[in-house]
Amino acid sequence: MAELKRDYEHENVTIIDHPLVARDLSILRKKETSTAGFRAAMARIATILAYYALKGLPLRTTRIETPVTETEGFEIDTSIFVIPILRAGLSLADAIIDFVPDAHVGHLGMYRDETTHKPVDYYSNIPDGIDQGLTLVVDPMLATGGSADDAISYLKKHGAKNILFISLICAPEGLKRINSTHPDVPIITAAVDEKLNEDAFIVPGLGDAGDRFFGTA
């Protein structure tokens, strides 16, 4: 089975096609899944998303010594910036930090207004040097795309150039928006769902990712 699928309806989108992702996505979607079960499935799937998102990392060679001889080794040749969109984005951040323990982590606090469905900013902390590395923006849900659009624009204003967006579930509406406002930003995701409902929730989706991950519903 192929592991990576192109989404031919939307530019720049890679969908991870893997049996463990399909299984864990179903656990996350099921309404009866407990907070503990939700967190565990999210952690597993976040690791797989991080693995694929980091596949194109630039490397530099270095000389290393094994107990037997000197040989060639490799180091990551870029700074990595991880930017979770609070709150739900925190659920995807640790998996990347586990792989890249010296990653710089910035935070963007945003919530969607329940009536307008537009994002409201409440916090930002962007690390210095973001203009010189790879920036991974993480948020499990791309619905209307308003939050991701604002977050990416804000990061670009702070100099970020090489940006990747990692999401768990995308709505076609959000993908269309990010593809048109930020055609330079590739998106890695586990699923492209059917549509948004009248409350701008993703259908079938998984409900409110932040509430389910933090046990606040």
Ligand SMILES: O=P(O)(O)OC[C@H]1O[C@H](OP(=O)(O)OP(=O)(O)O)[C@H](O)[C@@H]1O
């Ligand atoms: O694409 P959009 O239409 O902008 O919707 C997606 C946003 O909504 C959710 O956050 P939410 O507002 O629920 O905040 P939370 O993470 O604190 O729960 C989600 O985590 C995204 O940030």
Ligand SMILES: O=c1cc[nH]c(=O)[nH]1
């Ligand atoms: O379906 C959705 C849409 C926005 N935010 C979520 O957490 N879920």
Ligand SMILES: [Mg+2]
């Ligand atoms: Mg939420």
